[in-house]
Amino acid sequence: MSENRPHPREFRARLVRGEPLLGTFMKVPATQNTEVLGMLGFDFVVLDEEHAPWTRATLDQSLLAARAAGTAGIVRIARPDAASVLSVLDDGAIGVMCPHVDSAEKARNLVSWAKYHGGMRGAGVSRGCDYGALPDMTRTADSFTTVICMIEDRQALDVIDDISKVEGVDAMFLGRGDLGLSLSNASDPVPALADAVENVVHIAKANGKAVSAVVQSMKSDEAKWLIDLGVTAMMVAQDLAFMRQAASAALNDFNEVMKGVGQTP
DSSP states (O other), rough: OOOOOOGGGHHHHHHHHHHOEEEEEEESHHHHHHHHEEEEEESSSETTTSSSSHHHHHHHHHHHHHHHTTOEEEOOOOSSSSHHHHHHTTTTTEEEESOOSSSSHHHHHHHHHSSSSSSOOOOOSGGGGGGGGGHHHHHHHHHHHEEEEOOSHHHHTHHHHHHHSTTTTOEEEEEEEHHHHHTTOOOOOOHHHHHHHHHHHHHHHTTTOEEEEESSOSSHHHHHHHHTTTOEEEEEEEHHHHHHHHHHHHHHHHHHHTTTOOOOO
16 A cells, blocks of 8 residues: 555545545455455445345455555445444444435434444454554544445435434435436336436535445546536446456457458458
């Protein structure tokens, strides 16, 4: 890790300040992809326990890899409960991203599970606290532990002001895929997805919360729109998409270079 590179435990402070941050989702439950992206300089990676076959053991290994590579390891938990949050924080996650937060109560529960002081996180002598060597252990851990709520349900739109006012929530993540599906399934009048996104960002920013979203390319009109709205923690694609893009480019190059080679005149 470069001496000039921010420590992963500075991620929460950088996120809250609105610094431009680059991350991606990790679908492959192995250490190498996390190491490569961390060494390249990605600010954070989100190990996607919700939609990929991560286990406690593979999360533990890849969170260690994230630390070694100098990137902040966040886990999108599969189950919104105290045990899920505790286990990944003990394993060294810098923070948690929780799917389907559609009420202030759910946001408060998430904060409580993630924090020692004012919360109910159990004190374990683990990697998350340097095996007991972290100075002023519980308060220091609270200072860098990051809490991100995913907004991806139409029900959340009606209470986004309440959710984003919850103390201890650091950021909203725009889950536009599921939010779009949720809006399309509504029988009552609902806003267009773009209008809903703009409203969430406006309210979250007004309440001092950072906003994150995923795009497939930073050069897209979609990315420009989100950045202009005030999204600062940008996530680009995911590890499998990067592999597919690179492999596709290599295949296209091969076909172009080898065109006509080996053919009988």
